[in-house]
Amino acid sequence: MRTMLKIVPLLALFGLPLAYADTVDDLLKGYQAQGASNFSAEKGQTMWTQKFNPPGSDRARSCALCHGENLKLTGKHAKTGKPIEPLAPSVNPKRLADAAEIEKWFKRNCTWTVGRECTPQEKGDFLSYLRKQ
Numbered sequence: 346m347r348t349m350l351k352i353v354p355l356l357a358l359f360g361l362p363l364a365y366a367d368t369v370d371d372l373l374k375g376y377q378a379q380g381a382s383n384f385s386a387e388k389g390q391t392m393w394t395q396k397f398n399p400p401g402s403d404r405a406r407s408c409a410l411c412h413g414e415n416l417k418l419t420g421k422h423a424k425t426g427k428p429i430e431p432l433a434p435s436v437n438p439k440r441l442a443d444a445a446e447i448e449k450w451f452k453r454n455c456t457w458t459v460g461r462e463c464t465p466q467e468k469g470d471f472l473s474y475l476r477k478q
Contacts, residue, residue, distance in 0.1 A: 368444050369472050376465035384466075389474025392467060399460025406458045408471075416478040433478035441475065 373384060394414060396405035411429055412420040417436045420429035431437045441447065451471075455463035463471070 368447070369441055369476050372444055372447060372472060373469050376469040379465040381465040381469045384469040384473040386470070386473040386477050389467075389470035389472070392470065393474060397459045399456075399458065402460075408454070408458055410458075416475065432475055434476060435478060441472070447472075 376384075393408045393412075396407050398405050406423070410423050412432055416433040417431050419431055421427070422429060430440065432440050434441050451463055451468055455461065455467075
């Protein structure tokens with residue numbers, strides 16, 4: 346029984362990267378079904394740091410504004426100051442493990458940062474970039 350108690354957490358730990366890989370792969374397939382193709386981590390990285398001026402905003406915004414350029418570190422929400430857990434799956438594998446959460450945050454953050462929802466292509470480029478972190 347003690348051996349089992351030691352093994353279960355290890356299996357959970359090793360299973361998380363597989364779970365996020367499956368989730369990301371499923372999302373990418375869904376984006377392709379919506380017309381996106383040839384996802385680019387480089388385009389995702391470029392858009393990550395790109396400055397946007399959404400309607401009604403008094404200053405430029407970017408993904409890096411809150412999450413930072415180093416996705417292995419904790420970010421800080423620009424408006425509230427609340428800490429934001431690292432996005433890099435190498436540091437925080439559970440960040441890319443839930444498709445519903447990923448879609449929720451894409452909708453919220455793209456609207457706030459870009460001023461509109463991200464396209465399936467942009468989401469795929471972002472996920473391609475994030476999964477390499």
